Amino acid sequence: MEDKQESFISHLVELRDRLIRALLAVLLIFLALVNWARDIYTLLAAPMLAALPDGGHMIATDVASAFFVPMKVTLMVAFLIALPYVLYQAWAFVAPGLYRHEKKLAMPLVLASVLLFFVGMSFAYFIVFPTVFAFINAFAPEGVAVMTDIDKYLSFVLTTFLAFGLTFEVPVVVIVLVRAGMVSVEKLREIRPYVIVGAFVVGAIFTPPDVLSQFMLAVPMWLLYELGIVLAQIIGKSARAEAEARRSSADAEMNGELDKAEAESVANRSRD
Secondary structure (H helix, E strand, O other), rough: OHHHHHHHHHHHHHHHHHHHHHHHHHHHHHHHHHHHHHHHHHHHHHHHHHHHHOOOOEEOOOHHHHHHHHHHHHHHHHHHHHHHHHHHHHHHHHHHHHHHHHHHHHHHHHHHHHHHHHHHHHHHHHHHHHHHHHHHOOOOOOOOOOEEHHHHHHHHHHHHHHHHHHHHHHHHHHHHHOOOOOOOOHHHHHOOHHHHHHHHOOOOOOHOOOHHHHHHHHHHHHHHHHHHHHHHHHHHHHHHHHHHHHHHHHHHHHHHHHHHHHHHHHHHHHHH
């Protein structure tokens, strides 16, 4: 009992140390970038600024927004830069408790998840934002000055980044569900119509109230779902082949041991 308690405490201490290291990494990167906080926010706001009509600009309605909003953006950028190190700390904490075949699958999935999340954010920034902002601002009535609050713009950007980042995680989720045995590839194909409807519902919830942005979220989600099905099928075939190879090797080893035992038995009888 005491050994279990000591082991639990040691795990908590290790978890605390790794969390501190991850937070320190984010803090150090934030301090290194804080001098360029205004430039970082300007870069984030570039799609909106480019879509604003002549004379349009962004405003800060709260007293402290002009200070805190660039700080928030810089902190977000610092976290994204430190994300590989943060994930390494999480992996180092979890890995000792995983089996070898689990480690073999988990590491590529973690790397793919990070890459796909960044791809989703890039898709939102470089494709969705310019298209949607130009579409929305084009409908501004004459005599109306389009001026977006920087705090509300940041909230919109963060929500959109999160929505598209998670959307691009769909292949990883599909692969994990199939490998965990929670659902089969055939079942995933059967529920395809419901997934397509759900993709458009998610697009309607997490995007501005226009059809264009809804399609730009729903269609990639559907296509990534199809990609996940294909990859899950390929990985499933590979896993089955590997399992069959292990069984064949185990059977061959067992047969060899049986043959050896039989030969020894025959030799012993001949000596008797």
